[in-house]
Amino acid sequence: xxxxxxxxxxxxxxxxxxxxxxxxxxxxxxxxxxxxxxxxxxxxxxxxxxxxxxxxxxxxxxxxxxxxxxxxxxxxxxxxxxxxxxxxxxxxxxxxxxxxxxxxxxxxxxxxxxxxxxxxxxxxxxxxxxxxxxxxxxxxxxxxxxxxxxxxxxxxxxxxxxxxxxxxxxxxxxxxxxxxxxxxxxxxxxxxxxxxxxxxxxxxxxxxxxxxxxxxxxxxxxxxxxxxxxxxxxxxxxxxxxxxxxxxxxxxxxxxxxxxxxxxxxxxxxxxxxxxxxxxxxxxxxxxxxxxxxxxxxxxxxxxxxxxxxxxxxxxxxxxxxxxxxxxxxxxxxxxxxxxxxxx
Amino acid sequence: xxxxxxxxxxxxxxxxxxxxxxxxxxxxxxxxxxxxxxxxxxxxxxxxxxxxxxxxxxxxxxxxxxxxxxxxxxxxxxxxxxxxxxxxxxxxxxxxxxxxxxxxxxxxxxxxxxxxxxxxxxxxxxxxxxxxxxxxxxxxxxxxxxxxxxxxxxxxxxxxxxxxxxxxxxxxxxxxxxxxxxxxxxxxxxxxxxxxxxxxxxxxxxxxxxxxxxxxxxxxxxxxxxxxxxxxxxxxxxxxxxxxxxxxxxxxxxxxxxxxxxxxxxxxxxxxxxxxxxxxxxxxxxxxxxxxxxxxxxxxxxxxxxxxxxxxxxxxxxxxxx
Numbered sequence: 001x002x003x004x005x006x007x008x009x010x011x012x013x014x015x016x017x018x019x020x021x022x023x024x025x026x027x028x029x030x031x032x033x034x035x036x037x038x039x040x041x042x043x044x045x046x047x048x049x050x051x052x053x054x055x056x057x058x059x060x061x062x063x064x065x066x067x068x069x070x071x072x073x074x075x076x077x078x079x080x081x082x083x084x085x086x087x088x089x090x091x092x093x094x095x096x097x098x099x100x101x102x103x104x105x106x107x108x109x110x111x112x113x114x115x116x117x118x119x120x121x122x123x124x125x126x127x128x129x130x131x132x133x134x135x136x137x138x139x140x141x142x143x144x145x146x147x148x149x150x151x152x153x154x155x156x157x158x159x160x161x162x163x164x165x166x167x168x169x170x171x172x173x174x175x176x177x178x179x180x181x182x183x184x185x186x187x188x189x190x191x192x193x194x195x196x197x198x199x200x201x202x203x204x205x206x207x208x209x210x211x212x213x214x215x216x217x218x219x220x221x222x223x224x225x226x227x228x229x230x231x232x233x234x235x236x237x238x239x240x241x242x243x244x245x246x247x248x249x250x251x252x253x254x255x256x257x258x259x260x261x262x263x264x265x266x267x268x269x270x271x272x273x274x275x276x277x278x279x280x281x282x283x284x285x286x287x288x289x290x291x292x293x294x295x296x297x298x299x300x301x302x303x304x305x306x307x308x309x310x311x312x313x314x315x316x317x318x319x320x321x322x323x324x325x326x327x328x329x330x331x332x333x334x335x336x337x338x339x340x341x342x343x344x
Numbered sequence: 345x346x347x348x349x350x351x352x353x354x355x356x357x358x359x360x361x362x363x364x365x366x367x368x369x370x371x372x373x374x375x376x377x378x379x380x381x382x383x384x385x386x387x388x389x390x391x392x393x394x395x396x397x398x399x400x401x402x403x404x405x406x407x408x409x410x411x412x413x414x415x416x417x418x419x420x421x422x423x424x425x426x427x428x429x430x431x432x433x434x435x436x437x438x439x440x441x442x443x444x445x446x447x448x449x450x451x452x453x454x455x456x457x458x459x460x461x462x463x464x465x466x467x468x469x470x471x472x473x474x475x476x477x478x479x480x481x482x483x484x485x486x487x488x489x490x491x492x493x494x495x496x497x498x499x500x501x502x503x504x505x506x507x508x509x510x511x512x513x514x515x516x517x518x519x520x521x522x523x524x525x526x527x528x529x530x531x532x533x534x535x536x537x538x539x540x541x542x543x544x545x546x547x548x549x550x551x552x553x554x555x556x557x558x559x560x561x562x563x564x565x566x567x568x569x570x571x572x573x574x575x576x577x578x579x580x581x582x583x584x585x586x587x588x589x590x591x592x593x594x595x596x597x598x599x600x601x602x603x604x605x606x607x608x609x610x611x612x613x614x615x616x617x618x619x620x621x622x623x624x625x626x627x628x629x630x631x632x633x634x635x636x637x638x639x640x641x642x643x644x645x646x647x648x649x650x651x652x653x654x655x656x657x658x659x660x661x662x663x664x665x666x
Contacts, residue, residue, distance in 0.1 A: 060629035152517050157604030157621075159417075159629025182418035185629040193521060193615040194604030196625065203485050207493065208519035 025295055028055040029062020029075030032161055032216060033279040036096055037075070039310045040303045052299055059161050060185065066090065066282045073296050074282035077161020078185065082259045091285050091334050092259050093327040094278035095300065097249045097317040099217040100166045101240040101275070103225040105205050106132060108145055112239050115140045116228045118173025118266070118274065124212060125153055125170060126177065127191035132210060149210030154201050156214075157194030159185035165277040166214045169265045214275075217245070218315035232274045233266045244273035245317040254323050260330070278319070283334055290336030297331050297343035304328075391646065398640030401633060409640060415606035417626070422637035426606045428644060430616035433523060433609065434598065435591040438530035443584060446535050450542035451568050466543060472536035481600035484529040489520025489601060492528070497613050516613030517603075524612040526602040530594055534587040541583035545576040585656045592649055595620040619645040 027037070034056035041052040057065070059076040066074030067088050074090075085092055102116060116124075120137065123129045129137060133146045156163045164185050171178035181187040195201040198219040205213040205225070217240050220227055229237045238244045251269030252262055264276040281300060287293030304327070308318035319327070336342045401422055402409055412423020453466055497518040504511040516522050549572045557571045573580070603615025604625060617625075619641050627638050 058628035060631055064631070152519065157599065157617075158625045181416075184418045186417050186626055188414065188416035188418065189605065192605065193517060193519075194617075194625070196599050196604070200485070200600065203489075204519060204521065207490050208517060211519070 025050070025052040025073070025292070025299065026055075026071045027052065027062075027073040027075060027281075027296075028057050028065045028071045029282075030059045030077045030161055030279055031056040032077050032098060033075060033096055033316070036307070036311050036314050036316050039314065040299075040307045043306070043310065044299060044302055048302075050295065050299070058159070060159065063282065066284070069284070072283075072292050075279065076282060077277065077279045078164045079261045079263070079278075079280050080259070080282065081261055085259045085261075088282075089285050090282050091330065092261070092280050092282050093300075093330060094260055094262075094280050094319060094323065095303070096311050097245050097264065097276060097278050097319065099240055099245045099248075099273050099276045099317075100162055100169070100214050101217050101220040101225075102212060102214050102228045102230070103202070103205055103220050104212045104228065105207075105209055106149070106226065107147060107209055109226060111224070111226045112229050113141075113144055114146075114226075114228050115231070115237055117231045118169060121230075122170045122174035122177045124151055125155075125190070125192070126174075126180065127153070147210070152204075152208045152211040153189070153192030154204045154208070154211050154213035155189050155192050155194050156186075156198075156201055157196050160197075161185070161277070161279070162198070162214065162216055163187070165263065165265070165275060168263055169275045172265055221315055230274050232272050233268045234270045234272070236270055238271060238273050240273050242312065242315075242317050244271055245276045246320065248272035248274075248276035249278065249317065249323065250320040254326050260327070285334055287334060287336050287342050290338070290340075290342045293334055293336060293342035297334060301328065301343070391643075394639055394643040394646060398636055398643045401637035401640040402643075404633070405637075409637075410644065413606075413608050415622075417630075417634050420633045422633070422640075424619070424622075424637075424641055424644060426608050427617045427619045427622045427641065428648075429608055430523065430602065431592060431618040431620070431645070431648065433616070434527045434530055434602070434618060435588055437524065437527035437612075438534060438591045439584070439588050441528065441531040442535040442538060442587060445531075446538035446542055446587070449535075449539040450546055451572075453539075453543050454546040455564055455568060455572075466540075469536045469543070470540050473540055477533065477594060477597045480529055480533050481597035484525070484597060484601040485521075488529065489525060491520070492525050493518050493520035497522075501613070513611050514613055515611035516615065518613065521601050521603040521615060522613045523602065523609045523616045526598050526616075526618075529597050529601055530591045533594065533597060534591050537590060538583050538587040541586065542576075542580060545579040545583065546572055548579075549575045581656055581659065585653060588652055589649055592652070593620055593645065594618075595624045599624050619648075 034054060037052075037054045041054060045051050054075075055071075059078050062071075062074035062076050063080065065071045067090075080088070080090065080092055102121060104114065106114065117140065120129070120140065123136070130151055131148060132151055133148045138146055164183065167177075167181065167187050168183040170181075171183040181190060193204060195204045195213070198215045201213040201215055202219065202223060202225065205211045215225070220240070227240055229239055232238050247269045248264045248267040251267045251272055252264050254260065254262060260278075260280065262278070264272075264278060266274045267276065283293065283296055304319070304324045311318050331343055332341045334342055405412065405422060409422065409424055410428060411425055412421075413425045414421050414423045415426065416422075449469060453462055453469075457465065497514075497516075497520065501511075501514050501518055504514050553571060553575065554567055557567045562571070598618050599621040602617060602621055604617050604621060605615040606617055606622070609616035623638050623641055626634065630638055
């Protein structure tokens with residue numbers, strides 16, 4: 001019995017070791033891009049034979065894992081600031097774009113019918129606006145039959161990149177939000193109830209007439225939820241859709257963002273959706289194994305070239321080509337033990 | 345050949361028999377000792393690692409950690425009074441609701457149930473105890489909550505006279521989530537667990553004791569109250585404590601339904617949080633002081649459970665003396 005047990009462990013170790021030599025890449029982090037990474041990995045394996053294992057353990061976990069050197073790359077919805085990148089000896093680059101969409105349950109109101117601005121959203125989430133037929137909300141929504149219902153605020157209960165993006169946007173739009181609850185993966189919400197995950201938020205919104213929540217765009221679209229039209233920086237009212245996210249990403253000044261530290265919030269482009277964000281990959285600047293570093297970057301290079309259709313089919317927005325070119329240029333800073341770039 | 349002759353003629357077999365048995369005995373004792381000490385060591389290890397991990401938060405906030413209501417990950421201020429209160433309230437309510445029903449199920453199965461139904465019902469109760477908690481959570485959120493909102497919360501809140509204590513007690517958002525909804529789900533979860541344990545306990549009451557009571561003319565109710573219940577009292581409190589332990593530490597089902605707001609719940613329909621749900625919600629993305637605060641929360645839960653068990657022991661000792 002013991003002997004067999006030991007034999008199993010040894011054989012497992014051999015399999016593990018053998019696979020590592022064959023170029024089995026491992027990554028961990030954000031849950032938001034997990035479906036598209038899985039899809040890319042599947043197609044990549046079919047085409048090249050190289051396997052990639054991605055564990056969706058959350059952005060915080062991804063950052064911890066790459067700092068602890070237990071994975072070949074980390075993934076985070078929340079970009080690390082340049083000083084944090086420098087401290088960890090990391091390089092960061094975006095992969096796909098997504099957005100956060102306010103969704104609501106208002107009897108008699110159709111998707112896209114209600115208009116909201118950033119300051120309005122902040123006042124709703126602060127509990128200042130208590131009724132849907134508040135004159136302030138009505139003034140932006142003439143002609144919409146807003147019911148006399150109390151506003152029930154729904155937020156994410158689990159720490160998430162979606163909450164980070166949403167609260168960062170509110171902080172940007174309202175000084176009282178920035179100095180009050182602030183922006184983070186989880187904040188001290190002034191009012192409302194918390195649902196676990198996108199499904200939890202969606203369930204509470206669907207079950208509560210008068211509720212407002214925020215979910216990832218893909219989730220809102222696939223579940224046909226009643227979304228709001230938002231006013232962007234250019235002063236246009238925009239609907240959350242792929243072109244609006246792409247506009248936000250294309251108009252952003254990636255050039256001026258060291259380490260690609262950029263939240264695509266409130267971008268000036270005419271058609272930009274105001275609550276847009278990219279998801280990021282983290283790799284060590286100095287790779288201990290040049291081959292592993294090469295394989296990771298080769299995978300993402302392949303995904304940039306061949307993965308756009310797969311991303312779009314899962315309701316992610318691919319990066320604009322100029323941004324991809326910038327990222328490829330930045331890869332020269334990922335070097336092997338000999339100090340030479342691992343991927344050209 | 346008699347035994348005496350055998351030992352006198354060849355003493356060797358006696359010596360051979362003795363060492364073999366002694367070795368086995370020593371091995372047996374060793375294994376038992378190792379198992380017991382490993383358990384103790386694991387318990388101590390958990391306690392120590394929780395204390396070390398939670399120390400930065402505990403040192404910074406001191407007693408305020410358990411008395412302060414503000415839980416703010418952005419400003420790194422952590423007070424766990426809300427989750428602690430939520431844990432105690434939901435567990436107590438769940439126990440209050442589940443205990444009478446669990447007792448009823450157990451007494452029915454043992455005393456009143458037609459023998460042909462006894463086995464199927466007993467098995468069903470045990471099967472219920474094995475349903476994973478995530479299933480209770482999903483069911484609670486998607487099936488129970490809409491029902492509860494429509495048939496319990498909205499009518500009760502509507503019937504409360506303005507300004508009354510009843511109105512204060514029932515304030516909240518009528519969408520089926522909150523403290524009471526979470527307590528009911530918890531009650532359903534611990535019910536089969538307690539019922540199954542109580543049933544096993546009642547089955548240990550010797551038939552003569554019960555039959556003598558019936559022979560003296562006692563009704564079923566009298567037999568239960570004055571004969572079987574006192575007989576199994578010790579074990580019954582243990583069963584209740586096991587149920588309470590599960591309620592205190594339940595994570596997934598509660599997270600789905602309690603509404604997850606960190607403040608002190610204002611009413612039974614208001615959103616709240618428990619220690620376990622807070623840890624489950626935030627641990628993944630936590631770092632620095634926040635993760636330390638969450639570990640400290642784990643330590644608090646550990647201490648609450650420990651206190652509950654200790655209280656149960658104390659209660660038992662008093663009763664046995666009296």
